[in-house]
Amino acid sequence: MFEQFSHSNFHTICDKLAANDPDLAQIIQNHGYPPLWSRPNSFETLVHIILEQQVSLASALSALNKLRERVQQITPTRVLLLTDEEFRACYVSRQKTVYIKYLAEAIVNGQINLAEMEKMPDDIIRAKLTALKGIGNWTTDVYLMFVLQHTDVFPIGDLAAVNALKRVKNLPKETAKEELLSLTEQWKPYRTVAAMILWHYYLSAPRKSLKE
Structure with missing residues (x-):
């Protein structure tokens, strides 16, 4: 456990x-x-972590804030309504746009349930998240550490x-x-x-x- x-x-x-x-x-x-x-266990947090991949924390936060301005509340359904051009206007790369949409679809269709992950061990969470396009071990590590606050990562x-x-x-x-x-x-x-x-x-x- x-x-x-x-x-x-x-x-x-x-x-x-x-x-x-x-x-x-x-x-x-x-x-x-x-x-x-620490960070809340939310879709927005995972979007933020994806935006932080291989860029400065400041530029990731800037993109996140632009997305917030665009949709008011960063939820899977609202994000899926955005066009690629709207993502680009929010400083989100084409690659990360794909990752964020893929994650949103996985949550909407029930493939991923963030609340349920609060009761799961590390290896199951890692398997579920890394099965998604654009989410690797670093993103999973940050989620386990900052969001779920598991002690041994x-x-x-x-x-x-x-x-x-x-x-x-x-x-x-x-x-x-x-x-x-x-x-x-x-x-x-x-x-x-x-x-x-x-x-x-x-x-x-x-x-x-x-x-x-």
């Missing part, structure tokens, strides 16, 4: 990780606890988390993903919170120190 974090246990989990990993302890000592980042496809991990552990730039994943095993069953500590470091530490 999956475990979740919340405001009531988040700092306790951070403390457990810090007690077993001096590098994570140093981050918390230098920068404080990470924010408990490490987003190996996330450059910020991976670069912070390499920096904190003094690993060479070319370290393989398999080796990095093996290293994160020490943080089980709280790899999500460990990743949040790394993101906090990435956002708080001087940028030049993260490029090495």
Whole structure:
């Protein structure tokens, strides 16, 4: 069964990780606890995560806000009424337009039920979401971590988390993903919170120190 974090246990989990990993302890000592980042379990949130794929957070939010202006409320049925030209006017690429429409159709036809996912284990959620066009492991990881708040996900496809991990552990730039994943095993069953500590470091530490 999956475990979740919340405001009531988040700092306790951070403390457990810090007690077993001096590098994570140093981050918390230098920068404080990470924010408990969370998002509502909604179609709009998944659209937002799709928009964040391989672009800056600022440009993704700009596109999301444009979509909001266009349809008032981002729902599957309203989004499916938009033309490709209207999506383009909202700064949404042709590829992501396809992904968003595919997701909307999957929800409308009952293939995906977001409320039901709140009771499902990680592997079932991953199988359901990655079966959809345009949703891969990174998008699923973000959904599991930020929306469902499952405690044991490490987003190996996330450059910020991976670069912070390499920096904190003094690993060479070319370290393989398999080796990095093996290293994160020490943080089980709280790899999500460990990743949040790394993101906090990435956002708080001087940028030049993260490029090495």
